[in-house]
Amino acid sequence: MHIVVTGGAGFIGANLCTHLLARPEIERVSVIDDLSTGFRTNLDGVDVRLREGSILDPDALDEVIGDADAVIHLAARGSVPRSVADPLASHHANATGTLQVLEAARRAGDVQVVVASSSSVYGANPTLPKVEDMVARPMSPYAGSKLAAESYTIAWQHTYGMPTLAFRFFNVFGPLQPAWHDYAAVVPAFVSAALAGRPLPVHGDGTQSRDFTYVATVCSVLTDAVVRRVTSDVPVNLAFGTRTSLLDVIATLEDLLGHRLEVAHSPSRPGDVPHSQADNGRLRELFPTAAPVPLRDGLAATLEWFRTQPTEPVRSSS
Template identity: 60%
Template sequence: MRIVITGGAGFIGSNLARTLSEHPEITQIRVIDNLSTGSKENLLGLDVHFIEGDIQDAALLDQAFHGADAIVHLAALPSVPRSVKDPLASHHANATGTLQVLEAARRAGNLHVIAASSSSVYGANPRLLKHEDLTTAPMSPYAVTKLATEAYLGAYHHSYGLPVLPFRFFNVYGPGQRADHPYAAVIPKWISATLTGQPVTVHGDGTQARDFTYVGTACRVLKDALLRRVVEPRPVNLAFGTRLALLDLIPAIEAATGFRARREHIATRVGDVLHSQADGTRLRALFPTAEPVPIREGLMATVDWLGTSIAGAHRQRVH
């Protein structure tokens, strides 16, 4: 089985490449990445065919998709704040980029396409739990681009018979997620700050909650979807309803690191969703054996990975 991963040098993509490389049915892994947010270092030691380029290059996609069996489309410009700052860049990379991938998949013989959407599409809809049939209410340009991504997958399934599966990711975290850039996700950012004695910056009062999903769990579901060729044109939440308030995340990080976090509250970010918690009913129907990694276990693995690149800081031990 030959798999193409767009955005495969990024956080989730490189973890997926590692997961797939351990399975004997996967005979070839091709990675497309323009390295705007990913890094070739993430793929060190993996037997992958790396293609440097952009998903908006139709000829490059045709070359990469030739002879493939399935595509996992993860390439995107992530981050809500980034999209607020530059909405056109997010639209071109995420919405137009997805359209290019789907067209190339169609030209290659209607390949199976699994793609990443986001829980951010629920936006201002206050209802918990978030089930996939809720009205979407995007609060940021990024959320709009992800809604376009999953809508295009559904449209190509119904218009052209393309076998598709759009996943709504919920706050994926774990080893390989960088903390050293302006749009870093909350878990690596806070772990890094705690390990180095820097303040943990909390946007707003910290009562906002997230449904954190360990990257290994997400990759195992993606692998299962590929091997069983799971097709579902409706979006599927890839999360398990494990809601955690950010204020409760801080002591969990302190326990995982062994160091005390210094808190600093700052202004609420534009486009931030207040509460996020998945209804996993559809996920469990399609993937009945999928089980989440507990937050404590996931944080420990993330701390171990981040800690290898963080040293020499003065830290205050939790007593």
């Protein structure tokens, strides 16, 4: 099998490439990434072909997808605050970019497309746990763009018979996740601050809760999806129904590090969802053997990785 990973030099993508290559069914992995948030160094020692380019470039997509069996589409402009600052850029990357990937796969013919959506699409809907059939109520441009991306994915299955699968990711964390920029996710921001002796930045009172999912768990499910060519004409939550507050994450880090951590509270950010938890019934039906890495184990592995890293990755020239 030949698998293409868009955004494969990023946090989830680079971890995924390693998982894919560990499967004997997969002979080749190709990556397309514009390196706007990913890094060549993330793929050091990983036997992939990297095509530096944008998913908004049809020629670049055709070059890498032309003989593929499946595409795992991870390339995106992440972060709710970043989308609030520049909503059009989020739309172009996340909605239009997904449309370009789907069209490239359609031109190639019989290519499975697995797309990363987000739990953020549930937005202002207060019901917990989040069931895929409930009404989506996006609270940010990022969430709206991800809802558009998964909607196009499902529409292309219905309209063109394309084998597709749209996953809703829930707060993925783990090694390779950057912490040094203004829009860093909560776990790397906490871990980086804790190891540097800085106060942990908490937006709000810290009682907001998330269904944290370790990156190796996500990569295992994504790999199984393309190996078994799993499809769905409805979105699928990729999380396991846990609910952990930010204060609980801090307490676990304190326990792992063996000392108290200082916390710096700031106002809640526009577009942030107070609570998120997945119903995993549909995931269990499609992936009955999937086994999540416990939060504590994932945090311990993330801490160990961060201890080996410089403050900021160095971008390689093209």
